[in-house]
Amino acid sequence: MMEQYKGVQLGELSPHVFAVADASYRAMLNDSMSQSILVSGESGAGKTETTKLIMRYLTYVGGRAVLDDRSVEQQVLESNPLLEAFGNAKTVRNDNSSRFGKFVEIQFDKSGRISGAAIRTYLLERSRVVQITDPERNFHCFYQLCASGKDAELYKLGHASTFHYLNQSKTYELEGINNEDEYWKTKRAMDIVGISRSDQDAIFRTLAAILHLGNIEFSPGKDSDSSKIKDSTSNFHLQMTATLLMCDPDLLVSSLCTRSIHTNEGIIIKELDCAAAAANRDALSKTIYARLFDWLVENINKSIGQDVDSKAQIGVLDIYGFESFKHNSFEQFCINFANEKLQQHFNEHVFKMEQEEYKSEKINWSYIEFIDNQDMLDLIEKHQCTDDV
Numbered sequence: 001m002m003e004q005y006k007g008v009q010l011g012e013l014s015p016h017v018f019a020v021a022d023a024s025y026r027a028m029l030n031d032s033m034s035q036s037i038l039v040s041g042e043s044g045a046g047k048t049e050t051t052k053l054i055m056r057y058l059t060y061v062g063g064r065a066v067l068d069d070r071s072v073e074q075q076v077l078e079s080n081p082l083l084e085a086f087g088n089a090k091t092v093r094n095d096n097s098s099r100f101g102k103f104v105e106i107q108f109d110k111s112g113r114i115s116g117a118a119i120r121t122y123l124l125e126r127s128r129v130v131q132i133t134d135p136e137r138n139f140h141c142f143y144q145l146c147a148s149g150k151d152a153e154l155y156k157l158g159h160a161s162t163f164h165y166l167n168q169s170k171t172y173e174l175e176g177i178n179n180e181d182e183y184w185k186t187k188r189a190m191d192i193v194g195i196s197r198s199d200q201d202a203i204f205r206t207l208a209a210i211l212h213l214g215n216i217e218f219s220p221g222k223d224s225d226s227s228k229i230k231d232s233t234s235n236f237h238l239q240m241t242a243t244l245l246m247c248d249p250d251l252l253v254s255s256l257c258t259r260s261i262h263t264n265e266g267i268i269i270k271e272l273d274c275a276a277a278a279a280n281r282d283a284l285s286k287t288i289y290a291r292l293f294d295w296l297v298e299n300i301n302k303s304i305g306q307d308v309d310s311k312a313q314i315g316v317l318d319i320y321g322f323e324s325f326k327h328n329s330f331e332q333f334c335i336n337f338a339n340e341k342l343q344q345h346f347n348e349h350v351f352k353m354e355q356e357e358y359k360s361e362k363i364n365w366s367y368i369e370f371i372d373n374q375d376m377l378d379l380i381e382k383h384q385c386t387d388d389v
């Protein structure tokens with residue numbers, strides 16, 4: 001199919017993702033201008049798979065610029081399983097739903113050969129680390145680690161069902177997928193992108209720490225509105241978390257059960273009640289996970305290598321689609337807002353600007369009705385004067 005679409009004018013053959021990829025590649029070469037491909041659609045529509053096909057096509061036409069055994073394009077493609085292990089999860093609509101947005105920039109030299117690449121990620125759904133509902137799952141990597149046999153034992157991990165962050169939903173397995181096999185695939189992907197064995201250990205240690213952290217429970221302390229570690233089980237998970245994160249257990253307790261407020265007079269330590277301590281614990285887990293994810297992306301980028309002298313680039317944007325669940329949170333608001341913005345960009349170019357041009361050139365055409373969502377966007381993002389409201 002790639003051969004068939006290579007160099008053929010857009011529209012001559014049936015619609016195909018390779019036709020779009022080819023058109024952007026030719027436009028980049030002929031006009032010496034960078035291009036962007038926006039892959040949109042609701043959750044489960046096939047955006048991530050389409051993005052992979054686009055990258056495969058650009059790899060096919062953009063050839064190989066580096067003559068070592070791990071070329072740039074291969075590394076971009078091979079970084080996918082790793083990003084998916086840490087950034088994808090089962091949702092009601094898609095067993096492998098991307099829970100982050102991704103912008104892949106493929107850089108080309110003046111002869112149109114791939115010379116570098118960069119992956120930028122957006123809006124990781126951090127809340128999933130601490131809260132899931134049946135039949136969804138947390139990020140794949142947690143289930144992979146729990147099923148990893150000896151490695152899981154090393155971090156004192158049991159079955160996924162023994163962890164609060166995973167057992168809020170009773171779905172632990174995915175159809176046709178073996179968690180342990182996936183664990184080894186993820187490790188292999190780490191080898192490919194050049195993550196050292198000691199860094200790999202640190203990554204899984206961090207994941208294990210998050211799981212143990214989630215199992216720490218609190219009970220009321222001596223003072224009113226204060227809290228303490230609930231019992232010996234919670235204390236075990238606390239000690240495990242501290243060991244895995246290589247921090248002092250007492251410091252960890254105080255960072256969970258108290259809050260420091262910086263004032264002009266100095267720092268005030270405030271005790272937290274059980275609910276606030278649990279929220280603190282979850283905030284810590286989300287932050288650690290988000291930073292781990294950013295670290296992974298940064299290392300993938302370092303390993304792929306950027307071409308600072310690149311002549312032009314093709315960017316492929318794969319951002320997660322419209323979502324409407326039974327319970328929608330701030331994340332859904334951000335996702336849907338980003339999608340509305342993208343839809344408006346599409347409307348601007350496909351309907352508004354095109355029809356304005358017809359009008360100015362007095363071309364006879366039948367007006368295409370479309371829903372203009374500008375008012376909705378203005379409502380959310382425009383600064384309003386109080387007088388106007």
Ligand SMILES: Nc1ncnc2c1ncn2[C@@H]1O[C@H](COP(=O)(O)OP(=O)(O)OP(=O)(O)O)[C@@H](O)[C@H]1O
Binds near residue numbers: 042044046048320
């Ligand atoms: N071109 C394709 N060929 C075969 N199967 C496909 C193709 N595109 C999508 N699928 C199937 O649909 C599923 C969902 O696709 P994908 O993960 O790409 O959706 P998405 O639009 O990126 O969803 P989300 O917004 O939830 O991340 C895939 O796991 C795969 O099973």
